[in-house]
Amino acid sequence: MAASTVNVETVIGLLNSSLKSQGFEAYPLKVGWYNAVLPPSLRLSYPDDTLAVVVLSTPAMFEQAFLPFLEQKSCHSLSDPIDQCVRHHISSAASQCFPGQKVDVSFDYEMLPSRKPKFLAQTAAHVSGAAFYYQQSDVAEQPWDKKKMFGVCVHPRFGGWFAIRALLVFEDEAMGSELVQQDPIDCVSSREGRIQLLEAFNLHWKDWHYRDVVRPVQTYSQKQRDYFSVAPAQRFALLSTWGFLPSDSDEAGPTSDAETQVNGHG
Incomplete structure (x- = not known):
């Protein structure tokens, strides 16, 4: 596709037509x-x-992209299975939808040589209007003294039941010049609600209750919950019990949890 024929509406339409059926959403x-x-x-x-x-x-995404990816025997025991699936689908969509275009694709788990992330996932989601990034600075008269509280994104339809996976940058020209910024929906507007959200995310994230801060239209299936409840290094072994991988494939399992919104919790 020639660069001159591409605009924001075309880009988002092509990406969603390619990725939405696999459980992904794109925001400019x-x-x-x-x-x-x-x-x-x-x-x-x-x-x-x-x-x-x-x-x-x-x-x-788990049922519509990840499990089919495993069934096709596309997964290898060299890196996190979810990372492999996400990279496969998003990279394929970028190359197929925009042949000849320079598209820089960065994933949430990738680091620069400086050990900084290639992009800040929650910041990108917030400024795109996709999800509201609630931070410690969003709470007036903070009750935590000097304690650091990490921020968390909330999606207006999925609450915390989603993850930020990738950032695509279109290098050829300033296609975003006419784009108008949309503020993310503030789902947790009260001080008390924000305190509860940040405390649930920082102090009790393993019980996943923070994900239900708004009533979600869809949550993770039980199989998906089982998968992400297992320590990352043990997930290859779990996939083997599900029949997706040979029993010895857990020898080179992943070392970090890739089901993240940002470098931290899923």
Whole structure:
């Protein structure tokens, strides 16, 4: 596709037509919106009007993309299975939808040589309007003294039952110049609600209750919950019991949890 024929509506339409049936959603943003809220050391090195797209996975991704990916015997025991599935589907969509276009695809688990993430997933989701990123600074008269509370994104339809997977940057031209920023929906507007959300995420994230801060239209299936409840290093062994992998494939299992919104919890 020639660069001159591509606009934001076309980009999002093509990506969603390719990825939505597999449980992904795409949201556009300008690089300038992202860079405006970050210090220079974390900004992306593209002009402000450069178009970027953040891709989320919804609860449907597990059954509609991940399990079929395993059934096709596409998974190898060298890296996290979810990472492999996400990379396969999103990279394939980018190359098939935009042949000839320069699209820089970064994934949530990728790090720069400096050990900083290639992009800040929750910041990208917030400035795109996809999900509201609730941070400690969003709570007036904080009750935690000097304790650090990590922030968490809330999706207006899925609550916390989703993950931010990738950022696509379209390098060829300033396709985002006419894009108008949409604020994310503030699902947790009260001070008390935000305190409860951040405490649930930081102190009790393993029980997953923070994900239900708003009533979700869909949550993870029981099989998906079982998978993400297992320690990352043991997931290859679990997949073997499900019949997806040879029994010895857990010898080179992953070392970090990839089912994340950001470098932390799923």
